[in-house]
Amino acid sequence: MSTSRTGRPASLPSPRAALRLRPGTPVVMRSDGAVQCGADPRWALVLDGLSPAETSWLRDLSDRRHVTPEQSATRRGVAPARRELILDVLARAGMLVPPAPARRTSLAPGEAAADARVLGTLRTDGAGLATLAGRGAATVALAGLGRIGAAIALLVAAAGVGRLVLHDPQPVQTTDVGLGAYGEQDVGDPRDVALARLLNRRSPPPDIQVNGDAEPDVAVVVESRAALPARFTRLMSAAVPHLSVVAREADVAVGPLVRPGRSACVACLDAERADQDRDWPLVAAQLRQGPEQLQESSLTALAAATAAGQVLAQLDGHRPTAVGTCLEIALPDCLPRVRKLDPHPRCGCLAIAP
Template identity: 40%
Template structure:
C-alpha cells in the first residue's frame, strides 16, 4: 500500500502522528503506541500488507491492530486506492488531483486533458503564457492562431530572436519543442472543446459571433487599460454571450458602440507582465476546470484582475433581452469551419 502522491507522514508528539497537512486530504492519528507510530512512519516506503505485519511483529503491534490501522487510513482517504504495482513518480498535476478526488484517480483527470482540444486566438505574451500552462497541465491538442508579429512587448515568453516572426507559428514551434507529445493541428472540421480569444480593449465580434452558430464554447480574455477580464465562458444557447455584454454596456453608456468600434481597430499596446501572468493563470484555471468537469467560475460571470490587486473581482452577467443568443437552437448550429482552428 502507498500514500496518495505527495502526502507525507509527520510525527506530532508521542502517541500522535499525522499524514498530510491540508484538512482536505490529511488525517491526524491519536492514541498510538510507539510501535504503531513506527508502522505509520513505514508508509513512507510504500510497504506491502505483509511488510506491515512483519514490522508489527518486531514492534509489538498485533496483526489485528495492524489491519485496524490500515482500514482507518483507507477510510481517511490518505491511501492511494489504485495501489497499482510498479507505480513510478507521477506528474505534479496528477498527484494534485489524486490527493483531492474522492476516488484518488488523478490519472482520469490527465486522460481527459490529453483528449482535450483547446483553440487559442491571440498568442501575445498573455496568450503564450496560457498556452504553456495548458500544455504543461497535460492538454493534448493546442491549436494556435495569430498572424501578428512577435514584438518586444512579448519578450519573456518569446525570445528576442523571435521578434518579427509570426506569433502563431513561432509559439507552435516552441511548444512542440518543449512538449513533444503535444498535438498542434487537427483534422478539418474538428470542433475545439474550448476556444480562448485574447484581445485588447474589446472582444472581436466579427470573429466571436459566428462561434455561437457553430456551437463552439469560447472564453474571451480582454486586456484593458488597467484590468484583464476573463470570461464569461460562452456556452452557445446557455447563458450570456459577448454581444449580451455589449448591450449591457450600451444600456449603461449609450456611447459604448462608438467607443467599441474604435477600440476594435486601435493598435495593441502590449500587456503589463503581471497582468499577463494573472490573466493567463485565471484563463488556464477556468479552461482546465471546464475540461476536468469541475465548477467553472466564469459561467455567466467574468473575473477582473489587475497589477494593482491580485484578488479578482467577480462580475455577474445575464442574457440581454435584446440579444437573442438564448434562442440559438440546435438547428441553427453548424460544424465549426476548418479555418477557425488555426495552422495545420
C-alpha cells in the same frame, strides 16, 4: 481512537491488499501522539489515541510506498484488529488509493510526474495520470497570440494538453518579447508560426500536435480593450466552450468562460455594459479599432496562469470559476476580483441548444 472530520469522499471499493496511502499525503505528528494525514483543510485527517507502533506504521506508509499496508503493519507489530480498524478509517476518509499503473499514460514533458501526483489529490481514485490522459486527448484552440495568448499556450502544453490550434497571423512585435514565449529572433515572423515552432521544439510530435484540424474542446480568444461578440458566433453555434480574455489599459478580464446555451456569454456581458452606459456601443466600437493593447509583465503572468487554470478545470470536468463570472486582474497588485455575470434577457443565448 478518535478522528477529525474529512472532506474527501471514501476510497473506491478495491481489494484492501491493493490499496496504498494516497501519494503526496504528508503524515505528521501532533501533540499527545496524534497523527495528522494531509494538511489541506479540505481533507486533512487527525487520528488520536494511537500506540507508538501504530504511529510508526502510519509514518512508514507515507515514506515507503512499495510495501502494502498489511506488510508494513506486520513488520511494525500492529495487531490485525487495530490494523483493520485504522485502515477502515483511512478508507472512509479517501486516504487509500489503488497503485498507479506502471505504463506511460501522459504525453506531457517529463510524463508530468509532478502534475500527476498533485492532480491525483482531487480524485477519489488518486489517478492523476487519468486526468493527464484526458488532457492529452484534448484540443485547445487559441486566437490572439500576444504575450498573454502565447503564455497560455505554453502553460496548457506543459500541463499535458495534447493538441493546440493556433491562430494569429500578426507578426511578432518587439513588445511581445520577454515574458511569455517569443525571443528577439522571432520578431517579424507570424505569431502562430513562431509559437508553433517553439512548441514543437519543446515537445515534438506525437507528444504535442500543433494546428491539426480537430474541433477544439475549449477555445481561448484574447482581445484588446473590449471583446467583440461577433467573433464568438461560430463558437456559440458549434457549442464549443470558450474563454474570453481581454487586455485593457491596466488590467485583464479573464472570463466569462462560456458553456454555450448553459451560461452567460460574451454578448450577455456586452448587453450588461450597455445597460450601465448607454454610450457603451459607441465607446466599445472605438476601443476595438485602436492598436493592440500592450501586455505588461506581471499582468501577463497572472492573467495567463488564471486563464490556463480555467481551461484545464473545464477539460478536467470541474466547473471553472469563470463560468458566469469575469475574473478581473488589475495592477498594481494583480489580485483577481470575481464579478458575477448573469445571462442577459435581451441576449437569448440560453435558447441555443448545446
